[in-house]
Each structure stands twice: as structure tokens, then as C-alpha cells.
Amino acid sequence: MNRSHVIRLNVTPEQDTYFRKACGVRRHAFNWALARWKEARSKGERVTMRGLRTEYNQIKGEQFPWVYETTKCAPEQAFADLGQAFANYWRMKREGAQPKLKRPRKDGEEAGFPRFKSKKKDRLRFYLANDKFSVDGHTLHVPKLGDVNMTEELRFQGKIMSATISSRAGWWFVSIAVEVKHEIPTHKGGSVGIDLGIKTLATLSNGEKFENQKHYRRNLARIQGLSKGLSRKVEGSQNWWKNAKKLAKAHYRVACQRQDLLHKMSTKVARAYALIGLEDLNVKGMLANHCLAQAVSDASFFEVKRQLLYKSEQYGGSVQLVDRWFPSSKTCHACGWVKEDLTLADRVWGCEQCGTVHDRDWNAAIMVEIEALRKVPDVAAVASSERTIACGAERSGPALGETVCCEAGTKVL
Template identity: 35%
Template sequence: MILGFKTQLKVNQKQQIVLAQHAGTARHAYNQGLALCKEVLKHNRANPDDKIKFPSAIDLHKWLVASIKVSCPWYYEVSKCVGQYALRNLSDAFKCFFKKVKGFPNFKKKGRNDSFTLDGSIHVDHRRVKVPVIGWIKTYERLPHVIKPKSVTVSRQADSWFISFKIEVEPSHSPKPVDFVGVDLGINHLATLSTGEVFDGAKSYKKYKKKLARMQWLNRRKQIGSANHRKATQSVAKLHLKVANIRKDTLHKITTHISKNHVVIGIEDLNLSGMMANRKLAKAIADMGFYEFRRQLEYKTHLYGSKLVVVDRFYPSSKTCSNCGTKKESLSLKERVFICEHCHFECDRDLNASINLKQAARLVVSACGLDSADTSRLKQEENISNC
């Protein structure tokens, strides 16, 4: 199984300058290629009878060597892979645009998502990595044992530099104490399991909201382009990174626990774009990280030998009684306790929904030809697809 590994680099001031030069060169090559592509599209739109072939990644690199590198000799101070991968990423962005998967590519701005990719002579040691031109770079943590990655990507977040590459790991098939479990996501509690376990979210943005607003207010009062404005902007970015790291750490701990201890996990296919349209709940939903929760579960279930069943979003898990199956016509968000009018069953709203998701996951497994007694074989079976 191929996974991505990302860790922070321990760089000195000289290495920071070299890394910034590589990121700046990649950004310049990307922007120059994007400007040329926009001119080609503009020409083809104005002259439909005299169309020019849209440039590929190879065409863009040939043009970069012939036209741009001649007037910009600082391109030769960094690795040649920087411009190649930048133009390759631009070509992939246009392919997604033409397929209507993503929007039109935008110009990159300095200090926002700075990154570059390198390949060639790359060596990974215990706590350091050797990359072309830059040399050995130390890391804060011990690196996994890999033979030799084909390429690495170096990125910057706030004032920290990170390196990422692909590693191959063997899936774990350890025994799990629980066969089926339903997971209901919410705002009060991030995850409520059908077993009764409740996991609270980090709510890191809510914790640092006032401090972040204060720092942003102070940043607005500084002159744009000054040293104080640059320092204040970096402080805001560091706080944003801290908030994101706290949220990711909480999500990783919860999803790892769920994946390691349950064979079949049932969750609901939430309409996150529709939920985010609610201006009263959008901030709280984003602070919980529902999308990241599902994304981590999708690959960790493969990693730890469990299965993820995604129940249809129109399945009324909250309105259905988990005891008798009676469905309510309406259920407001204020009602935190589910009370069935048919069998007088009382249960916590989120717990009731998680039990219904567990039952739905059991039905999917039965439809695939396996009984509940055969769930121990799920780690060897591959006939259950992610629904």
C-alpha cells in the first residue's frame, strides 16, 4: 500500500534562503507558463480559423529554456527539476479545467502555498534527507525506512518547511474486538459511536478565534510592504498553522482508534457543501473537519484491515427509531433526545443515528453475501466495495 509521508525540516538560515530560491523559481516558471497559455487561448478565441495548438508540458519546457532562461540566469542556480515539475503541474491543472473538474488556473503569489518538487539523487537517512543541489537537510523526527524515493516535494507553511514523499507499507490485519459500528458526526460531539463511545472535537478555531481576530486587526493597521507588516503576516500564518495542526492531531487519533478496533464502519454521506451554506453553522462545521474525518477513515480502513461503508445521504438515520424502525416526519436541531411516539423509546439523538448507521452497514454486508458471523473474514475478503 502506497502512502504519503510528510515531516518538518530542521533548516538553518542558509538553507532557508536556498529553499526560498527554489520555491520562487517554481512559482516564476508556473506563472510564465500560465501567461503563455492564456495568450494561446485568447488567440484561438479571436482567430478560430487560425488556431494554435495548445502547448503541452514538454512544449512549455522547451519554450521556457529557449525564451525565459536566457534572460533569467538565476534559473541555473537551482535544480532543473523545479521548472519541469512546475510546468507539469500547470499542464495537469489545465487538463482538469478542460474536463470541468476544477476551475481555471490562477497565478501563484509569493508566500502562498510555496512548494517545489525534486527528483534524481535522493537519499533518506535516519534523521536527514539528501536532495539535489541543496544537499543534506535534517528533520525533527526519525524517518521511515525506504529504499529510495523517486521524487520529493518541499513546501512551506508559515515559517516552517516540510518535505513529503511516497512510502510503501504493509496493511495490518490484527484482530478487532467489535464487528460492526456506526459513526454519527455532529457539532456538539465530533463522533458518536453505536457502542456508546463519544469523541469530542478539538474546536481549535473557537479556542483561538479572539486571539486571531486581534492579530489580524493589528496587521491591518501596518503599512503594506513594511517589515512590521511582513512579521505580523507571518505571525497570523503561524497561528493558522497551529489551529490546523491541533485539528489534524485530534482527527488522526480518533480515526486511528476507530479503524483499529472495528471491522465494519458505517458513516453517512454528508452533503458538506449544502451544510456549509448555512451561515449559522458553517463556522462550527468547518472547525470540526468532517471532510478530513472521512478522508482519513477511507485510507486507514485499508491500512488496518477494516471496511468502510458509506450510507446514502438520504437515509433518515436521525428520524428513524433504532428500536422499532418507525420514521418521524420532522426532527428539529433543538431536539437532542429522540423519543419514539410508537414504542416510546428514548435515546440520545446522535446515539440513535449511529445505531441506525450500524444497522445499515450490516445490511450492506449481508447484501454482499456475508453473514454477521462471517465478519472475521472481512479482512481477507475483497468483495465489499465502499458504498
């Protein structure tokens, strides 16, 4: 399995310049190739990415001699990226999945068609093939540049596949992809259901809750102030760039706080449970709802799902996605009665058939677990040997009769 480790770099001013040049070369090659493609289209010719790359390599010495100042991976990857961008565009067109445009594009192209990369908007980034760099302790060796200091050592052992160097909020990072030889262990945990929400980020079927810390919300005032400052400055001026950098740092801070919380949660859950039931939420649909959008993106449900998927694989467990139409919130987990008129405002509700009083999120999490166990009967066998299967009365109280996980991965009976 491939794993990536993102490491911050301590760069000297010369190294900063080199990285910026390499990113510039990538952007230039991408834009050159797109312009050539459009030119060929207007003449009715057909060109391939391979053909464009050959043409670029023939003329670069004469027309763009500065590309030799950086690694040759920088322009090469641009052609692969453009090829991918075209592949995505044609796939969307074929499937009729092109995004809707609010107004026609200035360049007159259809939605999803590759765009020229702008100096202001493009994220600074370039690629290094695995034979073009090496890692030794805290040192990253880059061709025509030398040794760059990494703030951490590479965490994974294995064959190094590639690296991407990118800039974010004024820092440079390297993301190193490593093919890790990893024997997937047999997971000894039981099962769990997770209910994701805005009030509580995640509620587990064992009653554990992870608070939604609403990082973006808490930092909103500063971000809004900086955004306003940016919009009042002349685009591209010195002060504009200074302000843009501050804004990027503020956003980066929020992203780090959020990632920290999510990683701690997903690691804890993936270590402790062999089968994780998770509702397959329609995040895109929820983001389209303007009232919900900020809260939903702040809780980052999609990232929770992504982390749980790869971490449970690493620990030998599995994630069972539960259909988004499954009525997890309004079905009583004790007797199966469905409260049809449950609204979003009802945090606590009583079952009219068996009289159990439910915490909305907790009940949903238990229902998700039951549904996941129904879908994966063989894991159910493993899980049920470890615990009494979810059924009613003994689970509805706060005292949990089954396994309690204290430290991640350690089971206390």
C-alpha cells in the same frame, strides 16, 4: 499503497535561502508558461505543455540564468502543475461544474481558469523527483544544497517515490511519498456506526462519544486580533510580513490541535472495527449555510472521512458510506418507527411506538451501523458472528451487552 510522511526540517539560513529560491523558480516558471499560453491563444496558435517546457529549457540559460542555482525539478514540476490546472479547468467546463464567481475576474478569465501565482499568496512549495534526493537517517540530501537535518526519521520502509518541500507558518517541511509493501491483514473486528455532529464530534454505535473540542472557536480571539492587525498594516511592509507570520502560526496551531484529535479518533476506530458505517455528509452544502459553516469546518468532517478511508484500508477493514438522505436520526433503531417532526433541537426523544427513549446521536449511529450492515452482507456475516446484531432493547440502555473495546485493537469480551 503510497503513504506520505511529513517531517519538519531544521534548516540553516543558507538552506532557507535555497528553498525560497527554488519556490521562486517554480512560481516564475509557472507564470512564464501561463503567460506564453495566453500569448499563443491571442495569436490563435496552439501550444502544449511539452512544447512550452522545451521552449523554456532553450531560453532559460540566456534569459533566466539564476534557475541553475536550484534543482531542475523546481521549474519542471511547474509545467506539470499548470497542465493539471488546465485539465481541471477543462473538465469543470465540460461537466458544467465551474464555480460561480461573485464578480468578474480582474484578468477577464472564466471561473476555474489557471491564475498567475502571486508572491504574497502562493504557498512556498517545490517538488523533488525520487532520483534527485536521498534520505539517510535524519538527513535529507538535496542536489546543489547538501544535507538538511530532518527532525524525525522516515517512518515508512519501501521505495521512495517523490518529495515535496513546503513552508508553513515559518517552518519548512518535507513530505516524502513512499510505496509501502503492505499485506492487508484480515480484520477481526466487528462493525460500528458513526454519527458526526457539531455538539459531539462523533458518536459511535457502541455509545462512545468523542467531544468536539472546537479548536478554532477557542483560538478565535487571538486569530481575530491578528487578522485585524494585519488589515491595518501596509500590505507588503516589514510589519505586515511579521504580523502575517504570527497569524499563520496561530492558524497552524489550531490545525495541529485538530489533526491530533482526529488522528487519535480515526486510528482507534479503524483498528477496532472491520466495518465502519459513516454517513456521507454533504459537507459542501453545509458550508454554504453561513450559520453552520464555521462550526462544520471546525469539526472537519471531510478530514474524518479521509482518514477513516485510508486507515481502515491499512488495517484490513472497510468504510461503508451511508446515503446522506438515509433518515438515521429520526428512525427508532428498536422498532423502525420514524419520527417525522424531529427537529435539530431535539437531543433526546421518545419513540411513540415502542416507548424507547433515544439519545439523538447514539440512535443515529446505531441506524448508520444497521444500514451499513444491510449494504455489506458478507462483512455482516463476519460481524454478526462476533456480536449479537443491533436490535432494540438490549442495545438501548447504557450497559452494552457486546464487545467493548478498551485499548485500540484489543477486544475484551
